[in-house]
Amino acid sequence: MPDPRIRRAASATLLALLLQGLATAPAALADGPERPENGTIGIRLVEIPASRVDDPRARNYIVDHVNPGTTFTRRVEVTSTSPKPVRAQVYAGAAGISKGRFTFEPAGVTNELTSWISLNRPEIVVKPHSSETVKATITVPEWAGEGERYAVIWAQVSSGPATQDKNVALVNRIGIRTLLDVGPGGEPPTDFEIGDIVPHRTEDGHPQIVTEVANTGERAIDVEGLITLSDGPSELSAGPFPVDRGTTLAPGDRANVSAMLGEDLPDGPWKFTLTLRSGRVERTADGTLTFPAAAGGWGLAASLDSPPALVLTLTGLPVLLGTAILLGMRRRRMRRRIAAEAAAPQDDLV
Known part of the structure; x- marks a missing residue:
């Protein structure tokens, strides 16, 4: 016994x-x-x-x-x-x-x-x-x-x-x-920024987009949203597709946010509109992206329709080069974070 x-x-x-x-x-x-x-x-x-x-x-x-x-x-x-x-x-x-x-x-x-x-x-x-x-x-x-x-x-x-x-x-x-x-006075501001938008194919070949979101305000945010594709091969359109829910960021925090897209989507190129929101605050990014052909592959960061203006002068050239280096480092950091999250043990989520 x-x-x-x-x-x-x-x-x-x-x-x-x-x-x-x-x-x-x-x-x-x-x-x-x-x-x-x-x-x-x-x-x-x-x-x-x-x-x-x-x-x-x-x-x-x-x-x-x-x-x-x-x-x-x-x-x-x-x-x-x-x-x-x-x-x-x-x-x-x-x-x-x-x-x-x-x-x-x-x-x-x-x-x-x-x-x-x-x-x-x-x-x-x-x-x-x-x-x-x-x-x-x-x-x-x-x-x-x-x-x-x-x-x-x-x-x-x-x-x-x-x-x-x-x-x-x-x-x-x-x-x-x-x-x-x-705190005294009015409510502190709520705000966030959308980082690089990177197309990806999962190990089983499903198209996905991954972007880093940074909480730049003074209150926690819960990120949700949609992405829509248009002007694809043969004038195809797709979506909207929901962003995976469950991301909550304290002030100053940043994390990757992703969305799974339709299983049979061709590589592209595609026009896209990504809209993310938390409460009253909404941010939108428009541009063009192309998914990698191979399962598990990463594409180039999306090209935005309205990128930040850069002054191409002799004094501004080092800034441009520094920006390119920082963008490359951010993509590598994002890929490492995705790999670490995939390898880490997960709670039993419903």
Whole structure:
């Protein structure tokens, strides 16, 4: 008969692994399959501040800017499609941004922002195929320093604690990102830059574009967007194709963003329009690109329709040469980063 201590240790390890199986969804964060009793749980914001009605992120996340000493509320709705009542814990958990991703911690881990969040109903029972509303109150102390903080408001459903007869306790949770900026005056600027746009073919031959995005503003950004191709061989057009979602950059960060294109696209040349956005901020790049013929190959960086003006004088020539060298170094750095990301172990993402 197995030693009970070993069984308990295995239960704790499996639970920790389950909590590390993280995923992101457009309206929320999900940790686990969100399937209580053959149904699903969901969570959403049910109110948007009047000052942010034109901000797409405010429909899904709490992304406010407030002064120290401010108190405000947000209502969230927890839904269930289960045929049985579902008991859920609602709480605030610590989060952050690392390596181009919004990251979040297991239950019980807190930070400064979570200590400012209180919930009027820390535990709810959702009736079958129904919903319940919870009010979150965020109280920013007078002494709070300037800067952006991150947290998640979670709704969590558990199958019960692990026992000697049941080695695994399933914990499913889904939550709403909270990106709260604190400081006097108006909101800090949000901005980003699009770097070189490089055509690529994956190892299985699918065309892809990869570009480096740099957060040049003072608030975190969530990058999404579309690319459209036109004026291709035989006047072909294609798209729009969505940019892979899930890239979040803190101020000063940069990361590669990619988009997979249609499987049977010829090499080109193609005209393209790439539009990236985060909230209210949108940037567009137009130009011409050609995909490499070989699987796993990289093409030349796209030629933009409106490149930065360069003054070709004797004094400006060293600047031009320096720029060309920097562009070559950036492409090599991008290729190394793509290779490193492909080789690194990945979390189990839904």
